[in-house]
Amino acid sequence: MRHGEAENSFSNDAQRSLTTQGFIESQKAGVWLNDTVNHIDYALVSPFKRARQTYEMVQSITTVAHTEFSEDIIPSGSVELVHDYIQVLAQERNLKSLIVVSHMPLVSYLVDSFCGQLRSILFTTASVARLDYDIEANKAVFGELYLPEK
Template sequence: MQVFIMRHGDAALDAASDSVRPLTTNGCDESRLMANWLKGQKVEIERVLVSPFLRAEQTLEEVGDCLNLPSSAEVLPELTPCGDVGLVSAYLQALTNEGVASVLVISHLPLVGYLVAELCPGETPPM
């Protein structure tokens, strides 16, 4: 299975809580830039997994405007910044066992770094 791991775009620093920090204008631009790169790779995304945090959901909206994505995404609480990489990895394995060929994961640091390290042994987590 192909797994495309994306960190949300640049987010505002001021918000009532971390979970409601919105994307900045630059963050929206970054998200569209990454979506256009993926589009150029001729990638067909079968499933989308996204963090419940606002900035990740907004990143998905920006990406969805550029890519042909499934009509719904799975919102997983395990994809928050301090989520459980073991549970995410196990879920991705279950999707592989179901025959899913490609997944887009939209999450946060440090989780995305740990997920790369989990799925690609020998790689240093990008932080």
């Protein structure tokens, strides 16, 4: 999931807040996630303010069993590192569902990495890609893309 719409400019990118529209988008994405998944085993969330706010909106609507804030999933994060970490998490914790709340371009690159093909999805704010992940094969199949109504 990409974070909701954020302020255009701020002296510190990590402290950019969601706009009113961003909160609305995030809430709609939370409703969609609740209807689609209903329960999330694990959340991996960027520590940037806009991602945390997005996640708080999602978490207010759907159940999340465990949350981790990670400096590895900021906009400039390493796709390979995050992919490998998620693989280990999924195996060790026997996860059935996991959400990553992050930023462009990382979210797009992660979809490409997990699916093993270049899709180069341009995530609009608060959009969510649902992937069906095979832990043994360490590969995902693209399921669907949720785009919030503007």
